Structure formats: C-alpha cells, structure tokens
Amino acid sequence: METKTITIRVNAEVARMFEAASEEHRRKLEVLLSLKLSDATRSKRSLEEVMSEISRNAQARGLTPEILDSILNEE
Template identity: 85%
Template sequence: METKTITIRVNAEVARIFEAASEEERRKLEALLSLKLGDVTRRKRLLEEVMSDISRNAQARGLTPEILHSILDQE
C-alpha cells in the first residue's frame, strides 16, 4: 500500500507521548490512525463521533492515561 505523510494538530501531551514512543510503537499508532481516518471517510461519520467511540471503548476496557503512557514508554 502506498503511503503519504500528512501533518495533523494534536495536543502537546499527545505529541510528547508520540515523540517519546519507539519506532515500532509509532508505526502501530500511525497504522491505527490511518485505519480510523479511513473508516471516517468511508462511513461519512463525523470525526468527533469516531474519536468519542474510540475513547469510550478504550475507557470501557480499562485504558487510562497512565496505562497508555506506560505502554508507550515501553521499549
């Protein structure tokens, strides 16, 4: 699959976590984001709806900001 680099704005904490992640974790996060953005465009759902769904699902499964930070800090 062909890829292309884009620039998106995120809050400073998200940027810091992404920048601190290992190359493997970055690739995983980029793949996840690519899939979700593709989902949004195919389904014509508002990005806010998709983001809310992701957040609710992650929280329902017990993901907290601390756990996410811990996962991203693993090397």
Template identity: 80%
Template sequence: MKTKTIKIRVNAEVARIFEAASDEQRRKLEALLSLKLSDTTRSKKTLEMVMSTISRNAQGRGLTPEILDSILSEN
C-alpha cells in the same frame, strides 16, 4: 501499499509520547491512525454523527467542558 506523509495537530502530551516512541511503536501508531481515519471516512455516518459518538465517548471517560476548554486554550 503506497503511503503519503500528512500533518495533523495533536495536543502537546500526545506529540511528546509519539516523539519518544521507538520506530516500531511509531509505525504501529501510524497504522492504527490510518485505519481509523479510513474507517471514519468510508462510513455511511455523517460527520455530525461521528462527532457525536466521539463526544459521548469522551464524556464517558470523564472529559468535562472545563477540561476541554483547558486543553483547547493550551498554546
């Protein structure tokens, strides 16, 4: 399978974890992300439906509007 490098923005903690991972762990994370992105883009669901599902999952895991604001304001 041919691959191509892309850039994505993630929060600082995710970046730190990825950068500290071994080469094997990075390859696994990259494969997992690639599969998830592929599944999302091939889905018949609209972007709005995907975002709604992500939002419900995040709220179910304890993400509040205040926490989200805090994450988004980190620079």
C-alpha cells in the same frame, strides 16, 4: 500499500508521547490512526454522528468540558 505523510494537530501531551515512543510503537500508532481516519472518511454516517460518537467516547474516558477548554486554549 503506498503511504503519504500528512500533518495533523494534536495536543502537546499526545505529541510528546508519540515522539517519545519507540519506532515500532510509532509505526503501530500510525497504522491505527490511518485505519481510524479511513473509517471516518468512508463512513456512511454523517459527520455529526461520528462527532457525537467521539464525544461520547471521550466523556466515558473522563474528558470534561473544562479539560477540553484547557486543551483547546493551549498555545
């Protein structure tokens, strides 16, 4: 499978965790992210439906509007 490097924005904590991970763990995370991005772009669901599912999952994992605001306002 041919691969290509892309750049995506993530919060600083996620970036630190990724950078601190072993090479093997980073490769696994890259494969997982690639699969998720592929699913999201090939999905017949609308972007709104995908975003709603992501929102529900984030809330179920404890992400509150206040935490999201804090993450989005980080520089």
